Amino acid sequence: LGKPKCVRPPSGVVTAIDPIMRACGGVWIAHGSGNADRKFVNSKNKLGVPPEDNRYILKRVWLSKEEEDGYYYGFANEGLWPLCHITHTRPMFKESDWQMYKTVNQKFAEAVLEELPAKNPFVFIQDYHFTLLARRIKEKRPDTTIALFWHIPWPNPEAFGICPYQKEILDGILGADLIGFHVQYHCNNFLDTVNRLLEARVDTEKFSVVQAGKETLVKAFPISVNGYISGNIQKVESSQLERIRQEFDLKDKIVILGVDRIDYTKGIIERILAIDRFLEKYPQYKNKFVFIQLAAPSRTHIKRYHDLIGEIDELIEKKNWKHTEGGWSPIVYLKRHFSAEEIVPFYVLADIGIVSSLHDGMNLVAKEYVASKRDLSGALILSRFTGAARELTDAIAINPYSIEEFADTIKTTIEMPPEEKKKRMENMRKIVMEHNVYRWAGNILTELFALKKE
Numbered sequence: 223l224g225k226p227k228c229v230r231p232p233s234g235v236v237t238a239i240d241p242i243m244r245a246c247g248g249v250w251i252a253h254g255s256g257n258a259d260r261k262f263v264n265s266k267n268k269l270g271v272p273p274e275d276n277r278y279i280l281k282r283v284w285l286s287k288e289e290e291d292g293y294y295y296g297f298a299n300e301g302l303w304p305l306c307h308i309t310h311t312r313p314m315f316k317e318s319d320w321q322m323y324k325t326v327n328q329k330f331a332e333a334v335l336e337e338l339p340a341k342n343p344f345v346f347i348q349d350y351h352f353t354l355l356a357r358r359i360k361e362k363r364p365d366t367t368i369a370l371f372w373h374i375p376w377p378n379p380e381a382f383g384i385c386p387y388q389k390e391i392l393d394g395i396l397g398a399d400l401i402g403f404h405v406q407y408h409c410n411n412f413l414d415t416v417n418r419l420l421e422a423r424v425d426t427e428k429f430s431v432v433q434a435g436k437e438t439l440v441k442a443f444p445i446s447v448n449g450y451i452s453g454n455i456q457k458v459e460s461s462q463l464e465r466i467r468q469e470f471d472l473k474d475k476i477v478i479l480g481v482d483r484i485d486y487t488k489g490i491i492e493r494i495l496a497i498d499r500f501l502e503k504y505p506q507y508k509n510k511f512v513f514i515q516l517a518a519p520s521r522t523h524i525k526r527y528h529d530l531i532g533e534i535d536e537l538i539e540k541k542n543w544k545h546t547e548g549g550w551s552p553i554v555y556l557k558r559h560f561s562a563e564e565i566v567p568f569y570v571l572a573d574i575g576i577v578s579s580l581h582d583g584m585n586l587v588a589k590e591y592v593a594s595k596r597d598l599s600g601a602l603i604l605s606r607f608t609g610a611a612r613e614l615t616d617a618i619a620i621n622p623y624s625i626e627e628f629a630d631t632i633k634t635t636i637e638m639p640p641e642e643k644k645k646r647m648e649n650m651r652k653i654v655m656e657h658n659v660y661r662w663a664g665n666i667l668t669e670l671f672a673l674k675k676e
Contacts, residue, residue: 226258228273232483232518232559234445234586235373239459241448242663244277251333254282255290283333285326292322294351295523302350304526305385306374307487307581311526315386324354327394331358338363344670347398349373354390357397367674369666370398373445374583375609376408379418392420396433399673402443402666403660404584405559409440439673443666444613446659447589462567472571476511476636479572481565481587483520484557486530489519489578489605489622491537496542496578496628497552504633508547511636514554516568531557569594574635576603577610578622584609588617592650601635601643603652613653616646 230236243250250271254260261280262269270276285293296319305313330352334345343363347355347370356368382388392415395401403409409429415426422433431438467473478497482488497513517534521527534555542551569575575591588610591602604617606609611619618638620631 226261228659229256229559230561232520234584237447237562237590238328238445238584238659238662239348241659242461244272245660246663248279249279249281249337251281251330251337253285253290253294255285260284264306269550281333281337285329285535289322289326289329290524292316292319293326295521297323298351300522300524300526301385303374305381306350306377308375308377308381309487309580311486313384318388325650327352327354328358331355331362334359335362338366340364342674344667345369346371346666353396355397357394360397367670368398369400369402369670370395371402371443371445371666372408372412372583373404375581376403376411378411379415382411382415383419383473383523388419393433396420396422396431396436396438399440400439400441400443400666400669404442404444405612406442407499408583412440439669441669443662444609444657445584445586445662446654446657447593448659458567458570463571464568466571470512470514471549474513475570476507476574476578478511478513478574478632479568479591480515480576480578481560481568481591482515482517484517484527484531484534485520486526487579487581489580490515490534491530492622492625492628493576493578494534494537494541494553494579495625496622496632498544499625499629499630501545501552503629507633507636508545508552509550510553511552513552514568514572515556516560516565517555517557518559519557528586552559565590566594572600574601574603574632577605578603578607578620578628579605579608580622582608582610586610588614589654592647595647595651598644598647598651600647601638602647603631604633613657618646622675 259282267282271278271280286626296316300314301319306310343366345359345366345368347368349372356370359366359368387389401412403412413424413426413429413431416422416431420433422431424431429440431440480490481495482490484490501508519531522531537624538553538555542553547554569591572591577585577588579585585608588602588604588608592614602614602617603620604614604621606619611617618631618635620628622628
C-alpha cells in the first residue's frame with residue numbers, strides 16, 4: 223500500500239509514440255496528471271523514462287484543477303472529440319473552456335520554447351489538445367520545423383463549422399509545416415475545411431495550404447504498432463494462458479475478445495447487442511463460446527462517459543441473465559486498467575478479435591491483435607469506420623450499426639475454414655510488419671527534413 227506505480231495510459235498515442243521515443247531519445251513534454259508525478263521529477267520537472275532503463279526525457283507541465291477541467295475535460299474532450307467523431311454525441315463549446323484551452327496551449331508553448339536548441343529545432347506535436355501550439359512556437363522561433371499529427375478523424379467542413387472558434391483553431395494548426403492524418407479522406411476533409419473557412423490558397427496538386435506566404439503540407443501517414451513481429455513482442459508463457467483459461471472457464475470454448483477504452487466512439491454497446499442477437503438467432507452456440515471484454519475506464523469526470531459506464535454495466539448484466547445456462551454466461555466483463563503486458567495473453571488466446579468502433583482515426587487494437595498472432599491463428603472482425611479497415615482489407619468488415627449483419631458476421635467468422643483464416647491473418651501480419659510505427663515516424667521525419675532543405 224502507498225507504493226508508487228508507473229502506469230502507461232490506455233492510449234493509442236502512447237502505444238505509438240513511446241517506442242519511437244525509446245529508439246530516438248529526445249524530450250517528451252506532457253501533463254503530469256498522476257498523483258505521484260511530482261515526487262519523481264528533478265528541479266527542472268524532468269525525469270528519465272522508462273524508470274528502469276532511461277531512454278528519453280519526460281518533461282512535466284503542471285496544470286491546476288481548473289486548467290485541467292476547462293482545457294482537457296472541457297474543450298478538448300467535450301468539444302473537439304465529439305466534433306471530430308461522427309457518433310451523434312453533441313459537442314459542447316463553452317467560452318470558459320476555450321479560455322483555459324488557450325492558456326494551457328500557451329503554457330505548453332513556453333515549456334517547448336525552453337527546450338529548443340539554438341539551431342534548427344524540430345518539434346512533433348500530437349493531437350487535438352494542441353491546435354494552437356504550432357503558431358505560438360513559430361511566433362517566437364520561426365526557425366523551428368514543426369509537424370503536427372492528428373490522431374483522430376477530421377470531419378467535413380459542415381461539421382467543423384459548428385465550432386465557434388474554427389478560424390483560430392485552423393490558424394493555429396497551420397502554424398505547422400506538416401500536418402499528418404491517418405488516411406487520405408481526413409486530409410481531403412481538412413483541405414476542404416480550410417478552403418471553405420479561411421482566406422488561404424489550397425494547392426490540390428501538392429496537398430498544401432499557402433497562407434500569408436507560408437506553406438503547410440498535408441499528408442496521410444497511417445500509424446501503426448511497434449512491429450512486434452520483429453521479435454520484440456513479449457513471449458507469452460503457456461502457464462499464463464492456462465491460468466486465464468482456468469480462471470474464466472475457457473476450456474473447449476471459442477474465445478471472442480474486445481479491448482477498448484470505455485468510450486462512446488468504440489461501439490461497445492453495439493458489440494454486446496450483436497452478441498445477444500447472435501445467441502437469439504443461433505442458440506446452438508450457447509455454452510460453446512465466451513466473449514471477453516477488457517475495458518479501461520477513462521474521462522470519467524465527463525457526464526457522457528460516466529453515464530456510458532453505467533449503461534454498459536446494466537446491458538451486460540441484462541444479457542448475461544437472459545442467456546445464462548448452468549454455470550455458463552456469454553460475457554466476461556473486466557473493467558479496469560490493463561497494462562500492455564497483461565493484454566497480450568488475451569490477444570494470443572482469442573479466436574476472434576472484434577473492433578467495432580463507430581468512428582476511429584486508426585484503432586491500434588486491431589493491429590496489436592494481428593501482431594500477436596505468430597501462429598497465424600485467429601480472425602479479426604473490423605468496423606468499416608476505422609482507419610485500420612483501409613489497410614487491413616483481410617479483416618472481416620462490418621457496419622457496427624447494423625446489429626443483424628454484425629450477429630451474422632460473428633457466425634460466419636466462427637465457421638470460416640481454418641485455411642482461409644490463416645491466409646487472411648498472414649496477409650494482415652505482412653502489412654503490420656512492413657508498415658510498423660518506426661516506418662510511420664521515419665516517413666514523417668523524411669518529409670520534415672525535405673521541407674527543411676527547401
